[in-house]
Amino acid sequence: MKEYIESLQQLSKSQLVLALARQRLRETERIAVVGMACRFPGRIDTPEEYWDALARGRSVLTEPRGIPTDSAGRPRWNVSAPDLAPLAGLLGQGAYLDSVDLFDAERFGIPDEEADHMDPQQRLLLTCAAEALDEAGPFDRSARVGVFAGVSTVEYTFACLRNGLGVDGLSPYMGTGGALSATAARVATGLRLNGPVLTVDTACSSALVAAHLAVSALRRGECDMAVIGACHLMLAPFTTGVFDRAGMLSPTGRSRPFDAAADGHVRGEGCGVLVLKRERDAKADGDLPYAFIRASDIHQQGDRPSMAAVSAVAQRRVMSQALAESGLDPHQVHYIEAQANGSQLGGVIEAETIAEVYRRTDPGAAPLHLGSAKANLGYLETASGAAGLIKVALALSHRTVPPQPGVDRPDPAVPWERLSLTMPRAALPWPAEGPPTAAVSAFGFTGTNAHVLMQGADTPQPRPAPRRTVTKGRAHWPAENIWR
Template identity: 30%
Template sequence: MSNKLVTPTMNTALQKTPVAIIGLASIFPQAENLQQYWNNIIAEVDCVTDVPLSRWKIDDYYDPDPKAPDKTYCKRGGFMPDIDFNPMEFGLPPNILEVTDVSQLLSLVTAKQAMQDAGYADAAAQIKERAGVILGVGGGQKLITPLTTRLQYPVWNRVLENSGIAKAEREKIIEKMKLAYIPWEENSFPGMLGNVIAGRIANRLDLGATNCVVDAACAASLAAAKMAVSELLEHRADMMITGGVDTDNSIFMYMSFSKTPAFSRNNDIRPFDIDSDGMMIGEGIGMLVLKRLADAERDNDRIYAVIRGIGASSDGKYKSIYAPRAAGQSLAVRRAYEDAGFSPASVGLVEAHGTGTAAGDPTEFAGLNAVFGKDNPKKQYIALGSVKSQIGHTKAAAGSASLIKTALALYHKILPPTLNVSRPNPKMDIENSPFYLNTHTRPWIRPRNAAPRRAGVSAFGFGGTNFHFVLEEYNGEHQGPYRLHSTPRAVYLSAETPDKLLVRCEEELARLQSDAAEEHYANLLDASRLLIMPVSAARVGFISESLAETRQFL
């Protein structure tokens, strides 16, 4: 038997079978949906705020001294807005809501929106049977805390007993304390489990392929997306929902980052800035719908961007389990471009992990520069940024926030901004690198006959886990026929009065009979999906499978 070391050849499956991003949906700080998220990005909105009372009381837990026991020195972060949840919409009994973690419920909403955005909300059973869901999810969910705390009654009893409280009085006090926490019952266990986030989506949306969750800490979303891509490349599925979920900005999470310590003492997050001194955490849910590019073209799906390469690595043996390592990160980045089959020098945008920590940012920059700057004499032409400057570090959902932002940047041909940068950290020596910090929204101009617009997305997690994705704009024309099984779509029109509604219908019919009928039809379907009708409005609605059928109904 030979002991000769054989270096394996890189698997080039993505070069042969690229993967398309065909659907997006999200809930992020100050953004109930995808459109609000993108609007906040390009409008340069800082969505970081003080902790709201609905999460925890600042007076109870805040102390500016990082060493104060059982206190956090950070009182700001990114918080999702309140979202209405109708259990009947998903066939859930209302009595389970109290014992079901909010991450499961809001993930159902987001997954449904992602499928709607992709055009498969009402897909046929044979399509859903080949669709799955793999999500990045952190360890425990918020519901674990009240359920566990409720079980501490023996501790309460001993404290009360040692304080001289009589047994009868102790029992009354303990029963009152238990009422402050949700009860244990048959739905409590599944209601708190992280894997049930994906399981409930598969159950309620009737998906038949793989469903599971992945925990790679702050890189969980990209780890999940890598697994979802593998399902498609191996033809184990034809469509995958992927992304990340993290709704936990509880005091437990603040205490965890305070005692590391990783939080900023500033009122904002400043990735790669000279004054960056830490992160702030955020909540979020981001989901993407993926298909093989050839299938998406065949089915005439809208394509936001194309996944061309994926790289992953471990930091190996290093200083500590949470210390970032430039060599480990650059290994993941280099592998991603080997996977893609083209040079990183052709990239115009890098969405960095960019947490804003004093150690993390220079380390990440060194890892990026080791790959993008190698044999590349060009200076300051690649936009570098981080959405964390706007929404905070959404932990397990961070990679999905970055992927969605980057896919939309490619789709709309926009270079998105990074906020709160006054001057780049001099440790990076960014002026002598291929990178510059893009601090304002700008058009992404590409010279004629140049390579397609390309972007990289990084995410790294505790434990030394590193991921980098390579995305490319989609410029192809759909050559194949429309999908064989057309998905019926809802069409809605409304106006102030019945007479005005009749005029509106006639106008829409005229548009659908014009030379630009296909474009008008697509716009009408999008408008119908987002339409919110006043109660007093005159309205008409119907289900249509095609442009021709819509004309007939009108």
């Protein structure tokens, strides 16, 4: 430290100001979103299909659902089994992905036995990461590419334990195949990426926390590009029963953010991946970003009645800190992709907190639009933040605020008449005042909250047709991993 201070003292005033300005520029540089990929319920397999659903206000929760099946038509769980039968109705309400047994192991040089024992969440993240990087375009393989991947559950091996797997059925690949810590490493090794690699588990805020860590790593020069994302699959049926006992699930099978009839959420599955670069690097490479991350923050308010208690203080702090880091005026933000998971009490607290932080407590202020993709897709839990980030990047790219399904009558417990908050019922052109700016919130159920501020390109240009190769592969799902 002494040597560093002495070196600064030798600088002239103008040199010192210039050095500090350059440092500040590095610390606040916008981070470009240059590639994306996803798998969401309703057979939404690309960002383009996702945007089509968002723009039309489509909700997969209004469409026929049931117990998910694999590529051979086998149900994931035998809900006629005596211990599973009581959960059959709840399990049939979920928003699932199709054929999660399929995986193109050959594409990544993975042996069949290893692929069989890999958690399908690892497979999906690896596949989506490859697609997102393909869309982002060629990159220097010697570059440092960070991987920050969110995943929370390890349920793939539960069925084989239920079915009485013995010592003879063990595989050496079960270790890395079923470890949370291996999730991000699977992407790095599968795609031969070199850089910081970290698996993140903060429950539903995992993807936004991953984005926050990646942004920091890019600004500090720890990596030249970053792959972020999260995946969530519901492979064990009893977790649904636990959530139902906790009063979290909607008995009507709908997610209604900020609505008078909000009665809980619908569990859902999904995977979303984004590729990030520093803005100057994206310009040098000729990229056409979907959007930019302007600022982010994470916060845990440990001083609250219980771990799962909603904290208005925590929400206020994380939003305020991210906003302060961005240097933006609150009225410059036009849209918030809210946590809004269908809890009535949580919705009231979140709406009032947003209005306070973003100075929309005056009904005469410029309107701030609210939305939540949970009404479109269900609550994707660990992957819900990835769905929110991709939604906002697409909305900024298209300069359109998508309509919000699931709202028939705004919750009267929210004082809408004195707040300048709105929920669009139809698609709206993005407000023209200033650069298009939005924020995404994600609140982990154990208390780790995250908030990310994003901006659209200053002069949007049409993106070229995406270079998408959506591959399915072959079935990799041992018979002992079927719930009987």
